Amino acid sequence: MEVSVLFFGVLADVTGTRIRHYNEVRSFGDLRHRISDDFPELFHYNFRIAVNNEIVDSDPVLQPGDEIAFLPPFAGG
Amino acid sequence: MHLIDGPVPASAIAELLAKAGNDAESGAHSLFVGQVRRDEVEGRQVKGIEYSAYEEMVITEADKISKTILSEFNDVRGLEILHSRGLVGAGEISMVVLASAGHRKQAFSACSKAVELIKEKLPIWKKEIFEDESGRWKANEAL
Numbered sequence: 001m002e003v004s005v006l007f008f009g010v011l012a013d014v015t016g017t018r019i020r021h022y023n024e025v026r027s028f029g030d031l032r033h034r035i036s037d038d039f040p041e042l043f044h045y046n047f048r049i050a051v052n053n054e055i056v057d058s059d060p061v062l063q064p065g066d067e068i069a070f071l072p073p074f075a076g077g
Numbered sequence: 078m079h080l081i082d083g084p085v086p087a088s089a090i091a092e093l094l095a096k097a098g099n100d101a102e103s104g105a106h107s108l109f110v111g112q113v114r115r116d117e118v119e120g121r122q123v124k125g126i127e128y129s130a131y132e133e134m135v136i137t138e139a140d141k142i143s144k145t146i147l148s149e150f151n152d153v154r155g156l157e158i159l160h161s162r163g164l165v166g167a168g169e170i171s172m173v174v175l176a177s178a179g180h181r182k183q184a185f186s187a188c189s190k191a192v193e194l195i196k197e198k199l200p201i202w203k204k205e206i207f208e209d210e211s212g213r214w215k216a217n218e219a220l
Binding site for chain 2: 006008009010012013050053069071072073074075076077
């Protein structure tokens with residue numbers, strides 16, 4: 001399946017991008033491995049993950065077209 | 078909830094109050110205004126803050142915050158949130174929260190709680206920009 005991955009805040013600086021599309025993703029674990037290969041430094045930072053605007057706690061089941069966002073600690077206000 | 082490019086103009090606050098006045102059953106409006114502070118970090122002055130947001134999620138989370146506030150405070154009749162995206166200079170307004178209620182007590186409490194929930198729940202990030210144009214990502218501190 002194809003999914004979109006978004007990076008925000010400091011993580012957009014670390015990865016040098018705000019969005020990347022991944023094709024033929026088999027699972028969240030597979031996606032995580034591929035992101036780790038592309039941006040190994042990403043995993044030195046604190047973040048939470050949202051799928052389609054909802055924070056997820058564990059490895060979510062992905063659907064084609066899902067939007068996965070890497071969210072560093074929030075800092076609004 | 079509205080995201081505004083750059084600083085929130087004072088006229089936007091006047092518009093919120095004018096709109097709130099259409100609900101004549103309200104007897105109290107509590108207004109919080111957040112302003113970018115000219116902090117000094119290791120001898121460098123903050124010139125402004127660059128805000129970025131996960132906009133779709135900001136809207137859905139702000140809607141949840143409104144529902145939480147309205148269900149928790151039975152005298153509260155409305156909650157309005159404005160937040161900047163992009164660059165806001167020191168001394169300029171980056172956030173406005175207006176809680177309207179029948180009476181002052183719940184208006185104060187609801188406004189205070191909404192500000193805390195906004196800082197905790199909304200996917201917004203800020204980068205301090207210094208006078209030499211360098212930047213530093215900043216996390217929220219308690220109160």
